[in-house]
Structure formats: C-alpha cells, structure tokens
Amino acid sequence: MTSLLSNLNPQQLEAITLPHQSVLVLAGAGSGKTRVLTTRIAYLIQSGQANPHGILAVTFTNKAAKEMLTRITAMLPVNPRGMWVGTFHGLCHRMLRTHYQDAGLPQAFQILDSADQLALIKRILKDLSADEKKFPPRQVQWFINNAKEAGLRAAYVTVEDAYSRRMLEFYQTYEQQCQKEGAVDFAELLLRSYELLSRNEVLCQHYRERFQHILVDEFQDTNPLQYKWLKLLAGTGTKNAAAVFAVGDDDQSIYAFRGAYSGNMRDFEHDFGITRVIKLEQNYRSHGHILDAANALIENNSERLGKNLWTAEGKGELLRVYNAPNDFDEAAFIVGEVKALHAEGVALSEIALLYRSNAQSRVLEHSLFNAAIPYRVYGGMRFFDRQEIKHALAYLRLIANPGDDSALLRVINFPARGIGARGLEQLQDDAKTLGGSLWAAAVQKCGGEDSLLQKSPESLKGIAGFVHLILTMRQYCHALPLPHIVEYMLTHSALLAHYGKEREGAERLENLNELINAATSFVHEAENDSLAEFLAHASLEAGEHQAGSGQDALQLMTVHAAKGLEFHSVFLSGLEEGLFPHENSLSEINGIAEERRLMYVAMTRARRRLYISFAQSRMLHGQTRYHIASRFLDEIPQNCLKWLQSTPRMNQSTYASNSGNQAAGFAKTAYGQPKSSGGEWRIGQNVSHAKFGDGVIINYEGSGSDARVQVNFDHAGAKWLLLEYTKLTAL
C-alpha cells in the first residue's frame, strides 16, 4: 500500500483514497490522470474496499482501455479478471451479447461500422428512390446517429418540415432493415444497452449491485446517451448507488462536433450531488513558459470549470514563433529545425509536427521526403477498414449470419462469378415478396439447401454457385478453429486467387494473410474465440493505424490525434486565421472556444520546446490564399514568445533570433548550404540525389530561397526539388 501511494501529490492522493462516493476529478493536461485512475482501482482492491468483480472502468478508445488494464495489472498481484474495463461500445456490446434475447437481438447479431452503416443507408435511399442530391447519404447517417445519441427511436422523433419527415422515413426504414438483418451500428450498441437496462428492472438491479465502483476516463467527451447510460447503471439516487469516479478536463473538450457534450461535467456535479471537485493542476510534463502560454490562452474562454496548470520545474525555453512568407518556406523552416534538434540528440520520435487539418501534411511531407527525414503520418486507413479485409469479413459474416444482406451484397459477385445487376434486382424483388433475406430468396431460387448440396460444385454457376459456396463454408467451418475458418474462406472464396492476379494485389494478399494472423492471436487472447466474437472485435477495434515501422521517425498528425500524447518538441504549424481557428468554426456556436481548446491541447503536448509557425500565403484548394496570423498568437503573452525571423539573402536564408538570448545549446541555425559552391545548375546537367539516384535537370524556376529545379530521375521520374534544401551532386 505504501508503495502504491508514494510520490503522489496531495490532490492525487485525495482522489485515490476518497471514500465510497461519487467525485469529479478535474485533471489538467499532464497532471497524472491515468496514474490516478489506475491507482484508484488498485487502491480500492488492495484496501479491500472492492474486489475486481465490482469494478467497471470505461474509456473512449481501445488504446486507453488497454493501457489502463496493463497498468493495473502491473500494480496488482491479483489477476484483474472479473473487472470490466473497456470502451463504452465494448462494454455495451458485452452486455448485449450476454442478454441478446432480452435485448431483442438474434444471437448472431453483427456490428456495423460507419462504412457498413453508410453502405446500408445508400441501399435504403436507392430502395426508396430518394434523390441523393437532396438527401446525401452522409447527412442521413448523421441524422440517424444524432437521434440515437439523443436516445431517440424513430417513433419518438418529432418533425415539422417535409425535409425532416423524409429523413425520419429513412430512419424508420433503416431501423427495420437493421432489425431484419440482425445488424447493430455503433450508436445502437449504446442505445440498446440503455434500453435493456431501463426496461429490465431485474437485470439493471443485478448490474447495479455488482458494479459499486464505476470509473470514467475523458468524461468531457461523453455524449448525452453515454451519460444517461452511466446514470442508469450507477443507480443515481437509489440507496446503494455506485460511486462514480469521473475524470475529465473541460479545457480539453475537442469533440463537440461528434456529439460530445462537456456540459455533462456540470450536470454530473448536480445529478450526482457532488460536493467536492478535486483539481489536479500540477503538471509533470511541460516547462513553465509553455504552461504560462497555454494558461493565458485558455483564459479567453468563458464558462470554464476553472483550472490553472503549474509546474515545479523551471520556466524553460521561450516558445519559438516563426512567420513564414509561404507554406513552402514554413515547411523548410521546420525541416531545418528538426534536423538541428535531431543533431542535438533528440530522437525523431520525440518530435511532433502538428496541424489543424490533414491537407496540411502534404507540403510538410514533401519537404521531409526531400530532406530524407524519416517520418510517420498518423491517421488514415486502418487494418479492418481495408477493402480486401472488408470483403473477407463479409464472407465470415455470411458464415455466421446468412441473413446479413449487406455482407451478401458485398461479395455475392466478388470475386466476379457472373452475377449481374439484373440477377441481383431479381433477387431483391424475390426477397421483398418473400419478406425474407436475400439469402433466403437465393436459397429458394436454387431449390433449397439440401438439393443444392448434393450437386457437384463445378456444375453450379452464378447465384447457385455462390449459395453452394457459402453452404459448404458453413458446414465445413462449423467445428473448425477460427484461423482455419479464415484460411478456408480465403481460399475457397477465391479472394486469394483474385488478388493474386491483380497487378497491385501484393499488399492486399499480405493483408489477407495478416487476417489469419489476427485470427490466431485473437484465439490466444480472447476468452470467447467464436467467429461472432472475432467479427465484433474487427468492428469495434479497427486495429492500430499502422504497424509501427520500428524506425525512429518524426511524428506527423492532426492536433486531434495528438490528444493524450506528449513529445520533447512540438511544431505547431499553420497558425493562421481561417485555418486555425478554422473558418468553418466562425459560424458554429461556441466554435472559437472549441478551436481555442484545440490550441490548448496542441500546446500542452510539448515537454520542452514548442514552435508555432504561420505562413502569409499558402496553397489551398489549388489557389494561393493569404492569411493573417491566428488570433491565438495574440492571446499568448509576448514575454513567453521568441520571434524567429527569416532574413533571406542572395542564395541562402538564415533564421536568427531577435532576442539575442538563445536557449543553451542551440546555436543559430543556418539553412541548407545552397547550391554547389560557385556552380550554377543548368538545364541538361546530369545530377545525383541521395534518395532518387541519378537524373538530369529538365527545368528551373524561382530564385533565391525559392529556386527549384525539376530533375528527371532515371528511376524515380520527374521531381521538383527546392534547391536550398536538396543536396544535389553534379555528375
């Protein structure tokens, strides 16, 4: 116990050792939030106030859940088995699987991810012959999810105008279709689970008695439905209500656009009768100037719960601000500074390059690539989102639940087996008349399962061939271990053969084989290794963005993606009005405040050094746009800032400090010794580049620091290179 509670500050200690009561912990950035959360759990168990069975801890991401579990396991000698630790969706899913009958779901119900949901909506819109111009599928999706997140079934949505009436019609049809197919989308997991608990007194009571301790991470990100779910589960107001340990930071609420409602923190205080709010304000991450700047910035927001970060460490370096003439130059500046930092011994993985929107990464990547600096971009396609994986999963879904129309439509003719649009239309009509699934219609069309299975597969074409395929798969896979099912499916569906002969199919083949590995490790790790459970896992846990390449690399990501992370040095780029704050936020209610919190999150990622840069002009949507510096820069006290200036010369530019008082160890940095000494590049000259190899100069433009040459490389093709930062050798 002593070791568990050592090295905690008074507020952390108070939070961790609080008696059985609900509490709101306002945990600032870098204040040891996760430590408090996990230590609280360990403390409850070790002090005998709770056993693992009685604890439920909920987070937003699988990553956070995993992290929490790992840390608890490290702290406790006991196996945390019995504890419920997971995401809202994961826990709700668990509940629905256990009580699928009470929840009105088929045992083999499937989870739709956003892409699956969108596909289903598109199908419905087509079915109802809706004008996709007037009712964009994405908007319909938004409407449905919004309603669900407000806890509203179609029957309870009130509409006035014709437009919403049509939307509601889509929602209704969507609900019916989901029920028919046994499909459950993300919001549905929560809503169903909520309805299950609110309708089933006995069940609700059971869980209430069991989970006497509920811990919530990132509480400011909860949406109204999640909050209602928590309230219901905790049994607020009842005699043996659970103690809810809610940890959050209203200043880091940056997901309002997807339904998060940080007002839940205030409601929580009220609804749960919170008498004391514990504030964790001591920051263990950043140096003083960074915190001073962030505090000053966020002061500009009203309606805060109120919090001021401080550190026991020194002030540290000033924030470095760079005013670039254009986005190119901004990128070049960053590249130069990254090089210098790296040369000073800072690992590239300890340096982050943050931006407001993904589009900004292009220029940065370009410069980094030319400078041969390894980097890694976060975000983008995840494993289970890939087309080939989706196809494979569709086959698996059909094995688990042939009533899954969405899955059937996805693969009935993939790989192509000669089923055209007319055949499909016919099938859909049949299904409609039968009132059953597409699968049922297909089976009937082929004269029933039994007669079909007796025929030789070679003789069957088109729909019959497909039905036979799925039937044999089901039969064959019945008792097979999961990885074998996957392997069998990949071969017999001919997915492997298909991608094997596709030109760019190598990577897809690799991914499909990776799916077998995923199944193998799932079998090893999961308690329940059924096919249905694996499919749920695939939907709920889309997999890490990319396998870490292992190499030390610079970290590129949006500010949103950086939440929760920290780095030695952070570059915050594109601090321009219109970009950050984003122009769209100007017309949104409390839009600027949210952008400001985003800025706050970005700044507090840095431990030691923070760069902020903006460009006077930048290429956006194919046009040069001119912006002024972001208002957020004005909100940072000048005495926290050091303005770096570019002083372009003939052939080189130097970024020098005007404060004359540089932080220890970092000398003025001069950029790229341009050109070969004395030599001018000329068109037709043969040159060599470290990365692209040999080539010949075919064009030239710009001058001074803007000078670029176009080189036609023997292998890499034609590329524009900024002379100032590219090392070319004359041949």
Place this chain on the structure above:
DNA sequence: TGGGCATTGGTTTTT
C-alpha cells in the same frame, strides 16, 4: 466488368 475519364468537393474522428 472493369478501367478510364470527368466531375465534384475539400475540418477535426472513435467506436
């Protein structure tokens, strides 16, 4: 049935 070409739109994102 897929590939090529035109059109269109373009914050942030986890589950």
Place this chain on the structure above:
DNA sequence: CCAATGCCCA
C-alpha cells in the same frame, strides 16, 4: 491542387 466518387464505354 488532388482524391474520391460516378458514369460511360469497350
């Protein structure tokens, strides 16, 4: 500008 979708043709 560039990617993603949609549509048409071979």
